[in-house]
Amino acid sequence: MTLVFDLKKKMLSSLNFFKRSIIFNIGFSIITLFIILSLAEPIINGYILKGQGVLKSGTFDKYLPPSLEHPLGTDHYGRDVLALLLASLKNSLLIGAISGGIATLIGVIIAMAAGYLGGKIDETLNGVTNTVLVIPSLPILIAVAAYTRLNLILMCIVLAIFSWPASARVVRAQILSLKERPYIDLAKVTGLNSFEIMFKEILPNIAPFIGLGLTNAIIGAIFAETGIRLLGLGPGEIPSLGLMINWALAFGALSLRHYHILLSPAITLILLFTSLSLINIGLEEIFNPRLKKITGI
Amino acid sequence: MREKIFYYIIRRVIIYLITLFLSFTIVFFFLRMIPGDPVTRFVRMIEQRYSFSPMSMEAINVWKASFGLEGDIFTQYRRYLERVFLNFDLGPSFVAFPTPVQDIITFRLPWTIFLLGLATVISWVIGTIAGAFAGWKRGTKIDSILFSIALATSQIPYYIAAVLLVLLLSYVFRVFPPRFALSLQANIFSLEFMVNLFYNSFLPVLSLVLISTFGWLLSARFITISIVGEDYLLFAQAKGLKKIRLLNRYVLRNALLPQATGLAMSLGFIVNGSYLVEWIFQYPGVGGLLQFAINILDYNTIQGIVLMSIFTVLTANLIMDLIYPLIDPRIRIGE
Numbered sequence: 001m002t003l004v005f006d007l008k009k010k011m012l013s014s015l016n017f018f019k020r021s022i023i024f025n026i027g028f029s030i031i032t033l034f035i036i037l038s039l040a041e042p043i044i045n046g047y048i049l050k051g052q053g054v055l056k057s058g059t060f061d062k063y064l065p066p067s068l069e070h071p072l073g074t075d076h077y078g079r080d081v082l083a084l085l086l087a088s089l090k091n092s093l094l095i096g097a098i099s100g101g102i103a104t105l106i107g108v109i110i111a112m113a114a115g116y117l118g119g120k121i122d123e124t125l126n127g128v129t130n131t132v133l134v135i136p137s138l139p140i141l142i143a144v145a146a147y148t149r150l151n152l153i154l155m156c157i158v159l160a161i162f163s164w165p166a167s168a169r170v171v172r173a174q175i176l177s178l179k180e181r182p183y184i185d186l187a188k189v190t191g192l193n194s195f196e197i198m199f200k201e202i203l204p205n206i207a208p209f210i211g212l213g214l215t216n217a218i219i220g221a222i223f224a225e226t227g228i229r230l231l232g233l234g235p236g237e238i239p240s241l242g243l244m245i246n247w248a249l250a251f252g253a254l255s256l257r258h259y260h261i262l263l264s265p266a267i268t269l270i271l272l273f274t275s276l277s278l279i280n281i282g283l284e285e286i287f288n289p290r291l292k293k294i295t296g297i
Numbered sequence: 298m299r300e301k302i303f304y305y306i307i308r309r310v311i312i313y314l315i316t317l318f319l320s321f322t323i324v325f326f327f328l329r330m331i332p333g334d335p336v337t338r339f340v341r342m343i344e345q346r347y348s349f350s351p352m353s354m355e356a357i358n359v360w361k362a363s364f365g366l367e368g369d370i371f372t373q374y375r376r377y378l379e380r381v382f383l384n385f386d387l388g389p390s391f392v393a394f395p396t397p398v399q400d401i402i403t404f405r406l407p408w409t410i411f412l413l414g415l416a417t418v419i420s421w422v423i424g425t426i427a428g429a430f431a432g433w434k435r436g437t438k439i440d441s442i443l444f445s446i447a448l449a450t451s452q453i454p455y456y457i458a459a460v461l462l463v464l465l466l467s468y469v470f471r472v473f474p475p476r477f478a479l480s481l482q483a484n485i486f487s488l489e490f491m492v493n494l495f496y497n498s499f500l501p502v503l504s505l506v507l508i509s510t511f512g513w514l515l516s517a518r519f520i521t522i523s524i525v526g527e528d529y530l531l532f533a534q535a536k537g538l539k540k541i542r543l544l545n546r547y548v549l550r551n552a553l554l555p556q557a558t559g560l561a562m563s564l565g566f567i568v569n570g571s572y573l574v575e576w577i578f579q580y581p582g583v584g585g586l587l588q589f590a591i592n593i594l595d596y597n598t599i600q601g602i603v604l605m606s607i608f609t610v611l612t613a614n615l616i617m618d619l620i621y622p623l624i625d626p627r628i629r630i631g632e
Contacts, residue, residue, distance in 0.1 A: 023448065127312065127315065127316065127319075128319075130316060131316050131319045131320045131323070132320070132323070134316065134320050134607050134610050134611055135320050135323060135324060135603070135607060136572075136603055136606045136607070138572055138573070139572060139587055139591070139599060139602065139603055140324060140327055140328065140599075140603065142591055143328060143331060143591050143594070143599055144327070144330075144331060146591055146592075146594075147331045147332065147333065147594060148331060148332070219452055223454050226454065226456075226457075227454070227456060227573050230456060230573060230577075231573075231576065245457075245460055249460070249577075254463070254464060254467075254468045254475075255468070257468070259464060259468070259469070262460065262464055263464070266457055266460055266461055266464075269453075269454075269457055270453055270457060273452045273453045273454065273457075274449045274450070274452065274453065276452065277448065277449070277451060277452035278448060278449070280452075281448060
């Protein structure tokens with residue numbers, strides 16, 4: 001009985017969660033749509049390509065205009081643009097999620113150690129965070145991508161190495177303010193050790209800010225990944241939105257006036273970044289009520 | 298009090314030096330993890346292309362040594378540090394061997410400063426004013442329009458704006474050139490050069506301005522709204538001061554300081570994003586140089602450029618931190 005009640009309460013509170021920010025809802029809807037499209041990618045592409053590989057050239061005639069059969073036409077190599085777009089979207093999301101996840105994990109661990117243990121450890125870890133933060137990562141990542149054979153996972157790890165400080169900073173600031181709250185003192189008096197306080201009292205309360213750190217890290221990772229692929233670097237067998245833009249520019253889709261070949265990945269990327277940014281600000285609006293007054297729409 | 302200020306400055310400078318040194322160390326070792334080195338790559342390329350070896354082993358080793366590739370990685374690291382921090386020499390470049398890296402960077406730097414400087418000034422000024430205005434008029438229609446556009450666009454990467462602007466203004470409407478094509482030999486002070494410069498840099502500058510203006514708008518709006526709730530503003534309003542005077546003297550002035558700090562903090566991110574814009578337009582700045590350097594794995598040049606950008610960001614932050622307590626009386630050192 002209580003279980004049912006709890007479940008109902010939980011569902012209600014998550015419903016409330018969605019009511020609290022229009023900004024968040026818009027961003028969240030776009031991302032959900034993208035995730036559904038990515039999950040449905042094998043089915044849709046199986047239908048469009050009839051079993052051929054998405055990167056295989058010469059499957060269709062080249063530069064076919066958009067039609068019912070090929071909603072976004074075909075490109076220079078006679079590949080279906082919609083099929084490529086879906087596969088690329090899936091990969092971009094996957095890279096963003098994995099690399100953002102790794103980065104957030106590193107960030108949270110470092111922030112928790114720094115924020116709670118405080119003192120010299122905090123100073124050192126904060127120093128390291130700020131050090132990595134000032135390194136312009138894109139030139140280095142580009143150099144690495146140009147000379148190393150990266151697969152998907154390796155690419156995610158390399159991206160995460162430079163994007164964790166963003167989430168570490170958000171989380172650390174939050175822990176520092178939580179630490180001063182009375183209920184932490186209460187926990188100390190009750191005899192919990194700092195490890196227990198960290199996991200039982202602080203971690204649940206910083207969860208929304210971990211979400212914030214995660215969207216930050218995902219934005220950073222997709223930004224860098226797209227930049228690298230825009231230059232035609234990185235694993236060629238993994239299509240990506242940045243790589244599609246590179247193809248469109250390199251094979252002269254613009255001079256031939258096939259604008260949609262460039263527009264489809266570019267608009268998808270804009271929607272992706274916009275929705276992540278909306279989620280980011282929406283989350284802040286929900287969990288930082290002081291800000292609600294400020295954003296005010 | 299004097300002593301406190303003195304310790305604050307010393308502490309801040311020490312942190313600055315440590316961060317500079319550490320970040321550079323990370324960059325050095327990360328780049329060396331890339332397999333191969335420029336000299337070996339170059340020799341191998343010639344061997345493959347002309348199927349003979351152009352040099353003896355000794356000559357190659359001398360060449361490697363002069364490029365700083367002698368000994369194991371720690372020896373190289375020590376030598377490089379000595380060269381950079383004691384002699385202020387970034388080592389010979391490989392893109393234009395043996396011209397020192399600092400010379401080729403200084404040759405390219407004015408172009409990047411022109412592009413970034415112009416874009417930053419334009420977007421910062423427009424963004425700050427528009428943001429202060431939106432914050433002042435918060436809740437009105439004009440505010441929600443500005444705010445919504447800014448929210449949606451502020452995270453879009455510069456390079457996507459660049460690509461779309463090329464599509465729109467170079468192909469659909471053939472107004473501006475898709476590539477930066479300006480004769481660098483021309484007389485810089487002639488009217489023709491100026492017109493050409495404007496014509497060629499319009500799209501690169503616009504693609505940076507377009508996105509970052511909205512970022513500045515967001516932060517200026519945020520700061521303004523928090524100022525609007527302050528007591529001193531209420532008092533000023535109660536005194537019956539004119540609205541324009543309130544906005545100018547009480548709101549904008551106070552929003553400028555945090556905005557200026559934001560400017561110093563963001564310098565690095567601007568540099569990071571603008572490399573790709575330079576690439577897309579084949580602009581003759583540092584980003585273009587970086588492209589050549591990466592193409593032939595020229596460590597020294599890549600490191601030089603990265604070190605320069607780290608140095609810029611850290612120094613800007615240091616200066617901000619040191620003068621901030623002087624400008625803003627609300628900040629008390631040692632508290």
